[in-house]
Amino acid sequence: MLNSDKKIAGYDGNPKSITLSIILTTQNHAVPSCLDPGRIQYMIPKEIQCEILVIHYNQADTVRPAIEESTEIGSKDRKNEKTQYQNVANTNDLKHAWIGSKFTCAVMRGVELSNGNYILVADADYPYPEELLSQMINELIQSPDFLIIASRYARGSSVQSLSLGRTVISKGARVLARHGLNVQGIQDPLSGCFAISRPLLKTVKIEGQGDELLLEILVKLNRNKKGDYKIPAKEIPFGQKDKSAAKKINTDRIMSYSKAIWHLYLYGRKSDRLQSDNDRRVLKSHKSVLFLSKAGRFFTVGASGLVVNYLVSLLLSNLIQNIWYIHATSVGIIVSISSNFVLNKVWTFEDWDFSIKHFLRQYGLFLLLCSFGAALQLILVSVFVSYYHIQYPISLITAVSIASIGNFLLNKKITFGEKIWG
Numbered sequence: 001m002l003n004s005d006k007k008i009a010g011y012d013g014n015p016k017s018i019t020l021s022i023i024l025t026t027q028n029h030a031v032p033s034c035l036d037p038g039r040i041q042y043m044i045p046k047e048i049q050c051e052i053l054v055i056h057y058n059q060a061d062t063v064r065p066a067i068e069e070s071t072e073i074g075s076k077d078r079k080n081e082k083t084q085y086q087n088v089a090n091t092n093d094l095k096h097a098w099i100g101s102k103f104t105c106a107v108m109r110g111v112e113l114s115n116g117n118y119i120l121v122a123d124a125d126y127p128y129p130e131e132l133l134s135q136m137i138n139e140l141i142q143s144p145d146f147l148i149i150a151s152r153y154a155r156g157s158s159v160q161s162l163s164l165g166r167t168v169i170s171k172g173a174r175v176l177a178r179h180g181l182n183v184q185g186i187q188d189p190l191s192g193c194f195a196i197s198r199p200l201l202k203t204v205k206i207e208g209q210g211d212e213l214l215l216e217i218l219v220k221l222n223r224n225k226k227g228d229y230k231i232p233a234k235e236i237p238f239g240q241k242d243k244s245a246a247k248k249i250n251t252d253r254i255m256s257y258s259k260a261i262w263h264l265y266l267y268g269r270k271s272d273r274l275q276s277d278n279d280r281r282v283l284k285s286h287k288s289v290l291f292l293s294k295a296g297r298f299f300t301v302g303a304s305g306l307v308v309n310y311l312v313s314l315l316l317s318n319l320i321q322n323i324w325y326i327h328a329t330s331v332g333i334i335v336s337i338s339s340n341f342v343l344n345k346v347w348t349f350e351d352w353d354f355s356i357k358h359f360l361r362q363y364g365l366f367l368l369l370c371s372f373g374a375a376l377q378l379i380l381v382s383v384f385v386s387y388y389h390i391q392y393p394i395s396l397i398t399a400v401s402i403a404s405i406g407n408f409l410l411n412k413k414i415t416f417g418e419k420i421w422g
Helices: 037-042 103-113 130-142 164-180 198-202 213-223 251-273 277-285 287-319 325-348 356-386 392-415
Strands: 020-026 050-056 066-068 082-084 088-091 094-098 118-123 147-151 193-197 233-237
Touching (some): 020 103, 020 130, 037 050, 037 130, 094 103, 118 130, 118 198, 130 147, 130 193, 130 233, 147 213, 164 251, 193 198, 193 213, 213 251
Parallel strands (some): 020 050, 020 118, 050 094, 147 233
Antiparallel strands (some): 088 094, 118 193, 147 193
16 A cells, blocks of 8 residues: 655645646556556545546547446446446546547556556556556655666566467567667567656657557666666566466567568667757758668668579479479579568668558559569660660660669669658
């Protein structure tokens, strides 16, 4: 239970002054799976002004959802009264909101709707012990300038054993976050429960839309400071009692995490380059360097495509009996174009959007432009040799160079939607 002798900084004694906002997120349409907003409210001492917001995310229908309500939050008779809400519904100190996006957007929606000087976020579909929230609020009172994190891996915590595959993926994700993004002092950078002051949160520009909100806050808090700055964070260990409550790992979850890691890595590199106005001016004057860098990557990928084409064609002609060499070569061309597309998408143009519609659209454009480049090369060779009587080797090199440059510029602009220069 909270120590009621302590007070949150900024509380002025006015009963209308809200100092603490608790944001509970849930994927359920009506009631969170684990944390009960009513029970949480009764844990808060009366002298601490508090509001609770339940944000229902990943909701397909956000127009007129139904939810159970009672005039007394936490009442045992709450099921006897039902009310139709709009997108935001108020029940005394309790608000409900529905959003179609993921965890990060849900929390930021809660932040927009809240008024507290301090914010506690918890995934209400995860079985956090009630005493853990009390500990976090106590810690927030004692250390108002710190980021308080509910940790599954800090010293004193306990985690239920998971399958080998799940354990390896979970461990790898934490190692990648801690060491790849330089948040090494935090044992659980992917926690879904944390507390932070509103002024500290305002120093961070939240751009992600997945489930990695805490990781984004940690990375950007670290990057907002210079020198040997350490993130002002404290981790509260707790025991994980129900392993079935762990979020399922699927392809979408892995892709979302990979995308978040990549964007935060790029943010770190960018923030390192833009620490001063001089750096910004240098970056603007060096757009040509960025252009040439992408061009170099594009042509390097093209060279790798030649190797892939040769190896695939050779392997097919040797491994499959009676295969026509034209068929083997055709398969080699298709495989090399496909590998070129994926490598250019991920490496050259750093596009990690692999949604099916977007991927197929880009792949179709890439095939079309590559075909156009091949046709242009044939036309140019024919013109140079037949009409201008230029030697074939020189004509071939010139035609390949022009077609390759055109292929790069067209794919940069049309397929991947980037400006030509920059």
